[in-house]
Amino acid sequence: MGLREDLERYREVGEAKREDLADFIQYGDLGQSLPDEINIPIKIVDLPEFAYDRRDKGGIGQGEPDVGDPVGEPQPQPGDGDEEGDPGDESGDHDYYEMDPEEFAEELDDELGLDLEPKGKEVIEEKEGDFTDMTRTGPDSTLDFERMFKEGLKRKLAMDFDPDFLEEVLKIDGWGPDRTFSWARENAINVSKHWLEEAYRRIPDDERTTYDSIEEVEESVTRRSTAQKIKEEGITHVPFRKEDERYRYPEIIEEREKNVVVVNIRDVSGSMREKKRELVERTFTPLDWYLTGKYDNAEFVYIAHDAEAWEVERDEFFGIRSGGGTKISSAYELAAAILDERYPWSDWNRYVFAAGDSENSRNDTSENVIPLMDEIPANLHAYVETQPDGKAINATHAEEVDDHFGESNEVAVSYVNSPEDVTDAIYEILSTEAES
Incomplete structure (x- = not known):
């Protein structure tokens, strides 16, 4: 090698x-x-x-160590010492x-067992697909001759009869065209009375009383089915009709662009210390990458809030910390306004992800946040609670949301108390949307 x-x-x-x-x-x-x-x-x-090896071991032909160019760097020798620190530290x-995000999304699907199928919203192109639809008119080049032939053949099978056998039936004593026609109708033989009359005229008088009954004819004469006749003689005529004609035309396929907007909401109040902020980042960042990889066009909105809410750039989002109180509904009010103005529900898939330590103003969750979540159309609403140091007594927001929405496929609630919980939270959020 x-x-x-x-x-x-x-x-x-x-x-x-x-x-x-x-x-x-x-x-x-x-x-x-x-x-x-x-x-x-x-x-x-x-x-x-x-x-x-720069050590002088002596011996015949041993040159000076500095003669020639060294290959590689000299290796430290026992006892040389290490001024930079102890070995192995x-x-x-x-x-x-x-x-790229596409590969990330594919690998995360495999690793977590996800199956999220992005939904197309805005129609960007209509194109012709396969020639699978049919119409009664069209250019000759699109005539479906195979279908027309099958329709004609079915008609032939339904209408054809064995003329030799019917001629023998006409020879039953006392039957003639009238009685033969009635028998033919009873036995689903599509022969016209005119044909029977013409055939009867051709029969000599002394042969019109050859048989005494239909049973005698059936015993004496071999009756051939239409299929047998076609097999023996081939097809000389297939009765086509205008109504059998169908023309193929292409199915019209709507190409829809898979647009998504992700609204990331984060509590930046005084209680959101560094460990909590890091857990939010570890959860939200992979979600952003994943959805970027899944959709054709992904845009992101970042909203920070304490008692009030404001829009920020992504670079600021995970580092902001204020000293104010908390009112989560302020962020949802701002999110609703931004979505209505920039990202209409008819054109955009929407995800609204919020995170915090579940502390909120008194009654704000039940009276304001939950009604707003109900009112904002979205593929998925999610709330991520981060509590690495134990839960505060008044941290009830996540539980209230969870209790209200229950098993809804449009709302996910997850709890992240340590980095080990992050992938479980991501799975909980994305699998909830996949189910819907």
Whole structure:
């Protein structure tokens, strides 16, 4: 195996050492990634290299250590010491595996067992599909001859009869055309009375009393079905009619753009300390990546709130902390106004994700937030409670929302008390929307 193959093998080993997606979401440095490029750490595998031993061992032909160019760096020797620190106390270097949101969404689907099918909203194009629809008029080139032939053949099978057998029936003593016609109708033989009269005229008088009964005819004469006649003689005529004509035309397919707007709401009041903010970021950031990967066009709105709400940029969203109180309904009021103005429900899929420590102003959840959640049309509303240090007595918002909406497929409530809970929360949110 050559050096090139060795290098490639080591790269593959490094790729295999890419951090697990769930571990990356729970514990990784999400800040190294961009909205459209997720960077997942890879442990670098040191490649083998030649090293020059600078110790003088003596011997014939031993040159000075500084003669020639060294290959690789000299390796530390026992007793050399390490002024930078003790051996083994430094973490390994990392490279990054770059993943776009589409690949991230696909891998997260596989890892968590998700099955979210994005919904198309705005019609952007109508195009012709397969020629599967039928009309009674059209150009000759689109005439469905196969269908027309089948219709004609069915008619032939239904209308055809065995003329030789009927001629023998006409020879029953006392029957003639009238009695034969009645018998034919009773036996679903589609023969006209005119045909029978013409055939009877051709029969000599002395042959019109050949048989005494129909049973005698059936015993004496072999009767052929239409299918048997076609098999033996082929088809000389298929009775086509105008009403059999059908012309194929293409099915019209509407191409719908899969647009999504995600409204991220975060409590930035004084109680939302660093650990709580980090859990919000660990939950919301992968959700943003996932939905970006699933939809053709994804836009994001970030709303921060204490007792009042205001729109912020993403870079500010996870770091803001105020000293004010909390009124969650202020964020939903602002979200409703933004959605109505910029993202009409007829054109956009909507997700409204909120997070906080479940502390809220007295009665605000029941009197204001829940009615607003009912009034804002969305694919999914979700609330994420973050309580890493234990729950406060007045932190009841998540429970009130959960109790009100119960098993609704349009509202998800999840509880994140540590990084280990993050992937469960993401699954709870996305699987709820998938079910709806």
